[in-house]
Amino acid sequence: GQNIDQPTEMTATEGAIVQINCTYQTSGFNGLFWYQQHAGEAPTFLSYNVLDGLEEKGRFSSFLSRSKGYSYLLLKELQMKDSASYLCAVKNSNYQLIWGAGTKLIIKP
Amino acid sequence: IAGITQAPTSQILAAGRRMTLRCTQDMRHNAMYWYRQDLGLGLRLIHYSNTAGTTGKGEVPDGYSVSRANTDDFPLTLASAVPSQTSVYFCASSVAGESNEQFFGPGTRLTVL
Numbered sequence: 001g002q003n004i005d006q007p008t009e010m011t012a013t014e015g016a017i018v019q020i021n022c023t024y025q026t027s028g029f030n031g032l033f034w035y036q037q038h039a040g041e042a043p044t045f046l047s048y049n050v051l052d053g054l055e056e057k058g059r060f061s062s063f064l065s066r067s068k069g070y071s072y073l074l075l076k077e078l079q080m081k082d083s084a085s086y087l088c089a090v091k092n093s094n095y096q097l098i099w100g101a102g103t104k105l106i107i108k109p
Numbered sequence: 110i111a112g113i114t115q116a117p118t119s120q121i122l123a124a125g126r127r128m129t130l131r132c133t134q135d136m137r138h139n140a141m142y143w144y145r146q147d148l149g150l151g152l153r154l155i156h157y158s159n160t161a162g163t164t165g166k167g168e169v170p171d172g173y174s175v176s177r178a179n180t181d182d183f184p185l186t187l188a189s190a191v192p193s194q195t196s197v198y199f200c201a202s203s204v205a206g207e208s209n210e211q212f213f214g215p216g217t218r219l220t221v222l
Contacts, residue, residue, distance in 0.1 A: 048208050
């Protein structure tokens with residue numbers, strides 16, 4: 001079967017750094033996406049990785065290791081508005097997105 | 110409108126009733142998708158359409174049907190609703206291409222009693 005695993009919940013402090021991990025087993029790989037979803041709202045795109053390595057975009061970075069089936073999202077200089085769920089999704093050989101259940105990130109002052 | 114819209118925002122429905130969830134985008138995206146999101150589970154693909162006139166089944170298509178008569182609209186129909194279809198439904202669209210992200214509508218919260 002296909003599955004995406006992420007921690008259910010994480011807590012971090014305002015101003016700190018947090019790393020959210022994602023491991024995947026899918027039928028084929030055509031890229032990995034990270035989305036942010038605030039409570040009661042729609043998911044919004046954060047990042048895309050298809051090659052191994054780190055992609056940096058402002059306070060957010062995403063890393064991919066295809067050989068390990070592993071990715072992480074790194075959030076720096078945490079702000080209260082970063083409190084949200086972070087969804088990892090992999091595009092499989094059929095070009096369909098397989099989604100993890102999401103990691104709820106709680107930011108404390 | 111700008112982006113992708115869904116209607117209704119929320120709905121309570123009696124089991125056995127027919128219901129159509131509407132989705133419209135004005136971004137001229139060729140691909141559109143319907144997902145359901147349930148607590149503790151990832152988004153699950155119900156149906157998709159890569160271009161107007163074509164549709165395909167996703168991971169959980171049973172009990173749902175879709176049509177794609179034009180580029181902008183992608184309605185999802187529940188022919189005879191059941192309580193297990195209680196969920197939040199998201200419509201999404203994208204430009205075809207591996208790296209292109211999906212843009213999501215605001216969602217429809219559906220409760221089937």
